[in-house]
Amino acid sequence: MHHLTLTPGRRALLAGLLCAGAAALTNPLGRLCIIIPLLLIAPGYLVERAAPTSRLPALVRLALWMSLSLSLVALLYLWLSVARLPLSDPLLWGMAALLALASLAAAWRDLGPTPNPRLPTPDSRLLTPSLLLLAIFAITLWARLIQVEGLALPAWVDSVHHALMVRVAAETGMAPISLRPYLPVDDLPYHWGYHVFTATLMRLSGLRLPEAMIISGQILNALCGIAVAGMARYLWRRPIAGVGAAIAVGLISIMPAYYVSWGRYTQLCGLLMLPGLAIAWGEALRAGGRWRWAIAALLLAGLSLVHFRVLLFALALLAAQAAVWAAGQPLSVLRSCLLAALATGLGVAVITAPWIWLLARRALLPALASDGGLAGGGSYNALNAGLLWSRQNELLIAVGLLGAWLGLRRRVGAAAITLIWVALLAVEANPWLIVYLTPGAGALLLIWGLRRRSLPAGLAGVGLLLINPRTVALPYLWLITNDVLVISLFVPLGVLTGGAAALLYDALPSARRWPRATATITAAAALALAGWGAYDQRGVLNQNTVAATPADRAAITWAAANTPPDARFLVNSIGWLGPVKRGTDGGWWLLPLAGRWTTAPPVLYTYGSPDYVRYVQAIEAAVADYQPGQEQAILDLIASERITYIYLGAKGGALTPELFVGRPGFRTVYQEGGVTIIAVGDR
Structure with a gap:
């Protein structure tokens, strides 16, 4: 009857199931709290559990x-x-249900009085870190x-x-x-x-x-x-x-x-x-x-x-x-x-x-x-x-x-x-470093080969000596840049910082003489540091990179409900990377959220055919480069591209409502929170 014994772990599992059931009945956010662990933990748990791995x-x-x-x-x-x-809805829900049942059954067994022998043995000394x-x-x-x-x-x-x-x-x-x-x-x-x-x-x-x-x-x-x-x-x-x-x-x-x-x-x-x-x-x-x-x-x-x-x-x-x-x-x-x-x-x-x-x-x-x-x-x-x-x-x-x-x-x-990992990352982002490293390696290998009287090692050392900045010039690779490397350094820095914390803690004399007091003080210091870090990061979101406002979100919802699926929107755009432009306001989100065509599509359009890429970039450039006095060029663009609506968001851009309001054939159909949508023609 071990499978019915209510161990503390199984009680916690049942309590979690009750909370999950209550969350599922509340709203989508509550269901997300269940789906995240189901998708992010359960599959890996089942595979790793089935593997004959060590504790x-x-x-x-x-x-x-x-x-x-x-x-x-x-x-x-x-x-x-x-x-x-396709992963249809019935198939998706069926797989999710099977995944949930399998993971719950495995967890119930692992949390029983006879746990999985491959699971780590609980250690009371690890309670504080956990x-x-x-x-x-x-x-x-x-x-x-x-x-x-x-x-x-x-x-x-x-x-x-x-x-x-x-x-x-x-x-x-x-x-x-x-x-x-x-x-x-x-x-x-x-x-x-x-x-x-x-x-x-x-x-x-x-x-x-x-x-x-x-x-x-x-x-x-x-x-x-x-x-x-x-x-x-x-x-x-x-x-x-x-x-x-x-x-x-x-x-x-x-x-x-x-x-x-x-x-x-x-x-x-x-x-x-x-x-x-x-x-x-x-x-x-x-x-x-x-x-x-x-x-x-x-x-x-x-x-x-x-x-x-x-x-x-x-x-x-x-x-x-x-x-x-x-x-x-x-x-x-x-x-x-x-x-x-x-x-x-x-x-x-x-x-x-x-x-x-x-x-x-x-x-x-x-x-x-x-x-x-x-x-x-x-x-x-x-x-x-x-x-x-x-x-x-x-x-x-x-x-x-x-x-x-x-x-x-x-x-x-x-x-x-x-x-070594950080050094290799630096080389990946800067391949030219190789030609500065190979001569030193070649010299060491040549000396070793001479001392050991190894002809292959000596020849290899000479070959490496010949690979130097005077003979070889290696370029950067566009796939990995220094900025991409820098913003990923938190992983090795986190590992090294964790090591510093562990080694310094081990070196504390009080950790051996008064382990409980030292652990308590360390935990309090760690929580204080965590609280300071959370306070310091409260404004981490850069408002200069936020293009859409709540008013834009409401306007996009209105556009999805009140414009035909084949509507074509003129939206603001501005320079970004060379000929590729970006949107300046919420109008850029009309395609992914409302399914409406826009003059500034998501930048993945660059993977289209060359003719299509040139077509999009010409339209984007006409909008991004607009200056007062070039109104006729914008009107010609509206006519040639069969534009049916103009979206002017709260963040603004080169095109403003004043350019169109009052002109024949343009009618304001939406205006809330700094967002203006103008219909073109008889719409």
Whole structure:
């Protein structure tokens, strides 16, 4: 009768079920609180639980579950799309119900009087760090939700095309590889793992698209601190490292909190997955086994669908982990591990073959055939010193360097792994650094070869010496820029800061003489630091990147209900990246939210045919370059493009209501909160 015994864990599970049932009956936001853990934790929990893996701390397992879940959702959509099998509502709800039942049954068994032997054994000494982490996460989540209070629509440029992709995924039940009927774009080579996850959340919870993006985005943002905490806990093998990392990432670092100002939801999702991948890779290196390598393959495959740049960051991290692990390993172990890693890579290629082929055909080959190829540089890749040293980054970098120094002194592998990883990231963003590093490596190899009288080593050393700044010039790569690297440094900085906290705590004399008092004082100090960080981040949302107001949201709702589906809207636009323009106000959101054609579509139009791209850019330029006295050019544009409505939002732009009001053929049909919609012709 053990399956009916009510242990404390099972009582907590039943209480959670009652709360979940009550939340599901309230509103879509309450249902979101159920769907988030169902999609973000349950799939990974079931897969990791079924694998014959070793005992890992609960925090580490949670980071692994989140990464696995995001990967599995993305891979499910990939192969359903390849099979042309939409994830219809009945199929989606059926799969969600089965997932819920399976995870509840597994949790009931694991929480019983005879728990799963692979689960970590509870340790009363870890109670304080666990409760402290829970409190830190609660503070972080509260801070993230306060930061978006009053935000009508997601901010900046990326959010607009993210919203369109989420809408397409929700409506079709497939990966948003085609953006029709909204944009004439097919075989879109843009990572979409985040979008199918958010679309699934939206469909199951009933939330509207803006809330699904904003609220779930802030929840994922808060969970980033927990994921990095799990990575720090795993690498440093100390619970306090997780606490320090959670505070650093969630409440001290300006990133990833500032991501909300840019709508960087896809990169955020990718970085949320990265710690779980590092944990899985570390376990595969340490203990081997088909299941461990298979989990690593699933995570790599899923990450390629969520964010390709973060995948490159992850490969650098895996290389750093492998390099530190390989030191001192016998040749036979290295050989078998290399074969397993190659098999893992082959498995990733097979799992994601349709996606890899699409990327190669639509992105890689055209880039190689272009004049510049993959080369980048210029101002686009310039290091933004203000971004690097913004807010509390000086403090975090100092504490991170302290953690690295302490770790190296004690020969802790986590410090070496993180430092090597950061160095490799710098090389990825600045490939020209290679030609400054190879001569030194060549000199060392040449000396070693001469001392050992090894001709191959000596020749290799000479070859490396020949690769130097005078003989080879390596360009930047457009795929990875210094700014993208800088805004991702919160992950290694969080790991190093967590290590510093753990090593400093261990060094306290009072930790051994008065452990309970020291733990209490440390917890109080950590909570005080977390509270200060939350207060400091309260204004993290940059109002200059917010284009839409609540009045715009109301106007878009009116337009969706009171204009025909084939309505064509003239909206304001302004320069952004070269010939690509962006909207200036809520009118830019008409396509993803109301399904209405606009003169400034989401920037994913650049993946359309060359003729279509030139067509859109000509229209956008005519609006963005408008100056007083060029009224006839705008009127000609309205006539040639069969414009039926003009949307002029609260944020304003080059076009104003005064340009049209009073002219024959223009009639104001909506005017609220600074938003004006003008009908053209007899409408």
